Every structure is written in structure tokens, then in C-alpha cells.
Amino acid sequence: MSIRRKLNILFVLACGFLIAGCDAFSPPDAKFVVREETNKLTSDVATAVEKELEGSFGTPHQLVAWLKLPVDFGGIPGATEESQLEGPLNKFPVKFDAEADGDFISQFQTENGSFDFGVSGTRLDWMTGEYSGKSMQVIGYDSETQLLTTKEKVEVPPAAGDTFILSAGGNLKSGRALYMEHCLHCHGVSGEGNGPTAQYLNPRPRDYRLGQFKFKSTKPAEKITQDDLGRVIKYGIPGTYMPSFLLLDDEELHSIVEYVRWLSIRGELEYRVDQELILASGLTNEIISERKADGDDAAEIQEEVDEAVANMPTMFHDLGDQLAESWVLAEDEGSLIVPAIPRVEDSFESRARGRKFFLEKCTNCHGHKGRGNGTMTEDFQKNEETGELYAEPGLFDIWGNPIKPRNLTKGLYRGGRRPVDLYRRFYGGIGPSKMPNFATTDPQTLWDTVNYVYHIPFEKPGEYTEVDREYFESKKAAGGETTTTGEVDESSEEKQTAIDSADSPNQK
């Protein structure tokens, strides 16, 4: 074989590998991540959990809109009216829900007043009545007779009052597409905070699956609101890799927020189901083999497993209801943290009071000067889940990532820098990162502390020396030592970071 021949063959082979490697015709399939705990369950139960999850939420390409959830899946709800027509027919008189009517008009009406449902029609899903659970394709609408025309003909016309949803799931689909485009690479397919770029980021992207978020405006026990999520997406979180998506329009923002909530509900549902199955029923491989070793009857154990599997849909519905309730409650007026008094005017006296409160409550984590180097950052903390001490000193958040208390001298406020945002951080705390809440502290003191905290980056050396002295002396007078050395820091050689221009605060 000549050299040329060999080279030819080599090139043909290389091209072959290139085509195969390019994967041009089979893009990787996105899948929802299965929790570690689900994998620990015994196989029958784990399979049942995964099956139920897929039935309730679907896969990233075949979504399931579970109507129980308080997520705006998109779609225009309506109901049929009394019909004089007899079957077989494909025209039904309908009326759309009051709020949705406007959506219907804006989505489907063309400029000349007719209605366009696209080349292949728009999907209509029947919710109740004869055709409940079935879908049809809508191809026309007459605004005078209010008759909706479908592709399919039916023998029996739907009864008056049968409900349906037109173009269901549109919002979920667009939310998904936008999420995959903008958010997936950090937050991951399931919102687990472990996308391809996540490994390079500190702090890590949020893992939605515990249903907890840090920067919210609701009371400590409540969930985050749609507005809060919208704010985070719109304005980003300064000091982290979460950028601002200001250029998205309101509709796109809404779709993404809804999709994030949907992912969070899915993740939290799996989490809670796992907790029930592990803590209440003990159906993990480890526990079951332990029980068998202890002499428990294998048939009994199998019965428990079978019961759990049979009960799975009910468990999902119950937990789904609970989660739905908690998300709805978050939007309630009563869940919002609203300061009881307007902001106390910023003055030295107010800040002095704030400083005293700060010394009392905050220095453990945030440090004597607010640099985020308090004593708790040097102690080994205990991991509540495992009962063991963490390998490194310092604080850890609920997702197991090491975190540092905020360095307040930087003037960088991740959750927003309006006075109300700071107030909410104090009042509500930041649950996931172990910042305690001060809901029981009086509003005046909270505002004083807000004033003090705002001023920290601009503090002059020695400005609070007298205030500190007063505080420590009053403590001594009350008896006993305190943690902080009790010495008033009179050194003026400590540079205030606000002066250092290379390290500009406020913009990180």
C-alpha cells in the first residue's frame, strides 16, 4: 500500500472519529438529579420515589405541571357554557375566567380582530367533566357567538361548567427554556447549585432543594416571595457571582421566577419524602440490614416496604399540599416584615446606641470592628446532621458550605442596601447562614443598629471609643467578665478601609 493510500485511509478514519465525537445528532440528555438520601433507600422504595417524582414533575424535556402547586404554569382557564348544539360537533360555547380574558385576547387575537391559534392549533386540556384528562387542539374562535372550534369532533358535547385550560404550561416551558439558557450552568438542571461552572465559584450557587433562601423579606419561618426572587434575579447579589439580569423583560423574569419556585418545590418534596422514609419509617438499606441482623422478621420488613410503596402517591399529595400552603403563605401580607416605626434619624446618638447593641449581640461573629473576624470564625462548630465537628474552624451554612460573617467595613450588602433591606436582615436573620433573627428586639434599637452599620465603612478612628468604654464599664458594673477583652480599643493607627482607595468598598 502506498503512502498516499495510507494517508487517505487515515484521514477517512479521522473524519469518522470526528463525526462520532462531535455528537452532532444526539445532544446530551438533561436529567433531574436524584438526592443522595433517595439513593440510600432500599431499592423498591427508591424506585417508587423516583417514579412518583417523575409522575409529579416530569423530566427536563417532558415537564409535568402539577396543578396543586402555587406555580403559574401559564395557560388560560375557562369553562364551557350551556350549548344548544347537538353532537357530533366541534364547536363549544365558552367563557374564559375573568382575569384570564385579557390574556386570551392579547395572546391570540390578531390585528384585524380574528383569532389565530397557530398552524397546528393550540392545546386545550379538559379539567373536569366528560373529557377530563383529555386534550384537544383549538383551531378557531368566534368572538360573537363565543364558540371555540376544535380539530376533534365529539359525540357528546361537554356539559355546561366543564372547565378547561387553553395553552397550558406555556409559562413553565418558557421558564424552563430561559432557565436553561441563563441559569443552568451555575445552578444545575435541578437547581441543585452544581452546574458546570459552579465548581469555580465561591460562594457556591444556591441549592434550591431545601426550599430556603437567604435574602427574603418575610418573617423567619416563612418562605421567600416571588418579589424577592425577582429582585435577586433583576439586581443580582453584589459580592457574589450572581449577576444582574436587568435586561430581561418582566414576562421573562416572571417565567424564570416561577420555574425556580417549581424546582425548589420539587427538590424540597424529594427532601421531605426522604426524611419521612428515613426518619419515620427507617427504610434505608443500612437500617434494614441492621434490623435483619438483629433478628427482625424479613416478611414484616417487606410488608413495611410494600406499604410505603403503596402509600407513596398519598404521601406525595400530602406533602405537596403542605408545601403549596407554605409557599402561598409567604405571599400573604402578614408574612412580610414591615418595620413598626419609620427609620430613626441618623445621628451620632442613634449610632452610639446601635454600637452598643452591636457589641452586645454581633461581635461574636462579625468581630469587634465589624470585619467579620469574630471568635466564632475560629472555633470548630458542630455539624448538626452528623453530630461531628466540622473539619475546619468557622461557620457553615445549611448546605454545608463554609461561610464567613459579613465584613461590614466594606459597605457591601448582599441582600440589598436599602434601609428596609438591612432592617429585614436583622429582624428576620438569615436562616440558612445561621445569622440569628432579632424579631423580638424593639424596632428603635434595630433602626439604631441599621444607622450604625451603614456608618461602619466611614467610621473615623476613635469615633466610638467613648461609647465602647461606657458599654464595657456598665457591663463590669453589672458584674462579671465579657468575652471581648473589655479593653477599649484606643489605637488610632488602624487604617479604616474606607480610606484605602485600591480596595474600593461599596462596589464589590
Added chain:
Amino acid sequence: MRWFWLTFFTVCPIVAVAFCVIAPGMDWWFPSEAGSPLGERIDSLFHLILYIVTGTFIGTQIAMVYVLWKSSKKDDTRAWFSHGSHNLEVIWTIVPAGILLFIALYQMDVWAEFRVVSQFPKEARKAPVAEVMARQFEWRIRYPEPGRILQIQPQPTDLYAVNEILVPAAKPVMIYLKTQDVQHSFFLPELRVKQDAVPGQIIPVWFEATKPGEYTLVCAELCGWGHYKMGARVVALAEEQFEAAMEELAEQQSDDGFADAGDSDDE
């Protein structure tokens, strides 16, 4: 074969010039009409160079096609061997050099006005409107409080925004460009402004938006995996609207949440 190459080299330049001529009409040209006076001057410089270059191009292409055509004829004439021509070489060195020198001198004032701080319009220099801090992958803006001058050091009264710069229209404005991490570039295509943001430096950049409107701001220096989506907008508003917008921003930033019990606090 010869006729093929002859046709090829005749047709291609003609097509190129044709495309260039129809491009503006097909919207394959600049993003828009230059939105700033300086931008218009930059555009006219660009056009000047384009005309010079096009003229040169047409000239050289005609020469090349002529040579190709002449030599493609089946001819038994012996080729004429040139030993080089000193004069020709002098001509075709001096003329281009002269053209380049002309271009260099002609554009000097536009360049200076854009790049040399002492040549910036006085009113822009005196009152910078914002500090724009580029970071991966967004633009963080710091405004002075309405009525105050922007300081290099952040002030307690400063206002903050992200990805949206409010500027007054129809007057020169200046921003301080900084970067928090790596190199970025402040690029306003419609206003023909581009300035790299270099870590450790505070770079003044001025521009003027002739008409009120929204202008795209993009990053023009590869800064990481999110470079492609580092977009923002510059919103130029008429004077009173600008002042009103800044007042509103100041109000929003000092929102203490007391008044809107029950309202959704959007913004």
C-alpha cells in the same frame, strides 16, 4: 484555467464593492446612526478612510485584472524582464506614506478630544455623572446624590444601581470607569464609545447622547465565561426627566419599608 482565474479576480472585487455599497441599505452596516456628535465625526473619519481605501482597491484590482487579461492571451511574445524601477518604487512608497500621514494628522483632533482628559468638554470633566465599576459579569454603577459631586471615595450618600446608567441627554457627560477584577471594556456601539477598563486604574470616559433613548452597553474585552452576556443599558433622559429619575432613585434607595405595609416592594 486562465479564464477561470481571470473571471474570478474580476468578479470578486466587483462583488465586494457592490456589497459595500448596498450594505447600509440592508442594515449590514453600523448599529445605527451615530448617537453622539463625536460619534458622527468618528463615522466620517471612517468613511474618509473607506473612500481612500476603496479608491486604492479599485485601482490595484484594475491593474491586476489588466495584467491577468493581457497575459492570458495565447501569445508567443517573449516576456519582458524588468530589472526593477527605482522611480516606481519611490512613487509607490511616498504616495501611500503621504496618504497615511494625512490620515494621521487629520484624525488627531478627534482622537484627542476623545482620549485626552484635558481636551474633554469642560462641563463633563467638572461633574462626572457616575462611577461605572465593571465586574464579572455585570456593571455596577455609583452615582453621587443629586446636588453633590461624585467623589473618588464612596460617600454615605451615594446611590447605587446595576446594569443601567442614567445620563442626561444632549450634553456631554463623563464617567469614571473602573474594574473590580479583570479587564473589561466599556463599549457603547451606538455612541461610538469604547474604552478598556484596566484593573487598578480609574479611567475617565466621556460621551454625549444626542437624543434621549436607551443605548446598549456591552463588554468588548473577553473577561471570562460570562463575557457574552455582560450587557447593560445606558438610558439618556432629557434634563428634567433625568433629575426626576435621580430623585426617584434616591427615594428608592432610602426606602425604609414603613410606608408600604402590604405593598409588594418592587424596585
Added chain:
Amino acid sequence: MNNSSTKQIVLLVGLPVFVIGLCLTGAGCGGGANAVTTVTLKPADLESDGVEGATVGGGGDKPKTGGGPAAGPGNLVGRFVLDGVAPNLSPLVAKGATVKDAEYCAAEAVPNQSLVVGDGGGIANVFIYLDKAPKGYKAEGELSELVFDQKNCTFEPHGLVVQVGQTVLVKNADGAAHNTNMKVIRNKSFNQVVNGNDRTGVPLIYEKAEPAPIKATCDFHAWMGAYHLVIDHPYAACSKADGTFEIKKLPAGEYKFRVWHESAGLLERSLKVKVEAGKDNKLEQSYSIGSFSKL
């Protein structure tokens, strides 16, 4: 150069380039964000979903747990004993140590209560309880208030049995504020500051039973810990300092009890106990030190 070698070069270079071009265009299409997606609807309630519902959690149907209400009640009295030598655990905070609020927290040494063994080997703070309320159980009568206090930066009591709907008053006998944080599983989070010398107490009411005892911690003082067993029936107890416990008025029948200790987890998942009416049914359980693996 001759024609055939030109052709070769064209093939050698052109073909791969052409193929690469094809691949790249192919790779750009389909998949990812713009893949075709479908949405299916799942109805909101159980019945439409085609599920025959039975409630989950609480109200157990297992005949093994229940006894008939016809049989009279008996008591379950017993003791947990440690088989082996009790470990000597050093205090969590030494007396006089420099910790936060040392004037209260280091006034006395804070004992390590991970395994409290009394004289005679009795293990304290062991929870014994029924996993689910027995069949036919109905809550009756008012529930008393319980007190959960904090003194010298230690929770008192260390183990508390709480019924659903019962008010627990979280009090503070120290001058410094504590932040009581309950690590709830099913319930809504309780994370409240209890101010110094608060003798009225912050009310804590659980709405759901918890599948296992939950831990109480203090965000200000990291060493503080205690456990609440939250159940929806009264058939549970926490062993005292001498290891004894008593569960009163259990309807007669056969039960499966769970036994739990913080340093062991579940000591018993389904301890079979027969309760006879009208008498003190005795239960003596002994555990070796090896069972307490979480120490």
C-alpha cells in the same frame, strides 16, 4: 504540480474541513435550551389523580399497635440501665472559662449530658414512645403548659416530651439573651431570641408530630443542646436521672415501642411490650456502652 496531486491535496484538506463544517453546524442544532418540550398536566387532588387516599402519618391502622378501647388501662413502668462502665465526660464549658457571657455561662461548669448515668447505672434522658398514636386514640382534655428553661447556659430539662398543641414556655434564667433554635423536621421553624431573665417565657407550640426527637440549640452559645420528643399522643416518657420512667394509662394490648437516646439514635425500633390492664407492667432494658456509638 500535477493534477492528481492537486486533487489529493484538495481531498486531504478539503474533505476534513467540509466534514468539520458539517459537524459544527449539526452540533449547533437541537438539544439544550431549545429542545422540544412537552407539558403534561397533573390534577391537583388525589381522587382525580386516581389514587385511593389514606392519610399518612398518625392515626396508625396497624392492628399490632392498637388495643381495643374496651380493655382497661395499665401502666408501663421501667428502667434503663447501662451495662458497663459509665464514661467520664468532661464539661462542655469549664468553670470560669472565657466564653461569651461568661458571667452566666462559666459561673458553673456546663456538664456534658451526652450520656448521663446515675448511681446504679440508670441512663437518664432516654425517650420511650409509640411511633404512632394507638388505634382509636382520641385526644381529650386540656394539655398542661410545659417549661423549658435555660440556666447557666444549659437547657433544663435536657429531654422533654411534648404533645402536639401543647404550649412550651421557653424561659431564660440567665441575664444574657439566648437564641433558642429548634431543629424541626415537620414543623415550622422556631428560632427565637429569649431575652435575659425572661420568666414569662416565649410560647412554643408544635403543630405536627416529629418522626424522631429533635434538637434544641442556642445560636449564641454553640455548646447548648437538649431534645424534644414531639408526639400526638401521651404515651411517651423520658427517663429520669436514675433511669426510671413511667407511662400511665396505656390501654391494654400489645405495643411496639421505640427507644431513643441522643448518643445512640434508635436503641429499639419496635420493642414488643404487652400491657395488661390494671397493673404496673414492668420493663427493664439494659444496654451496653457499645450501643452509644454517637458519643
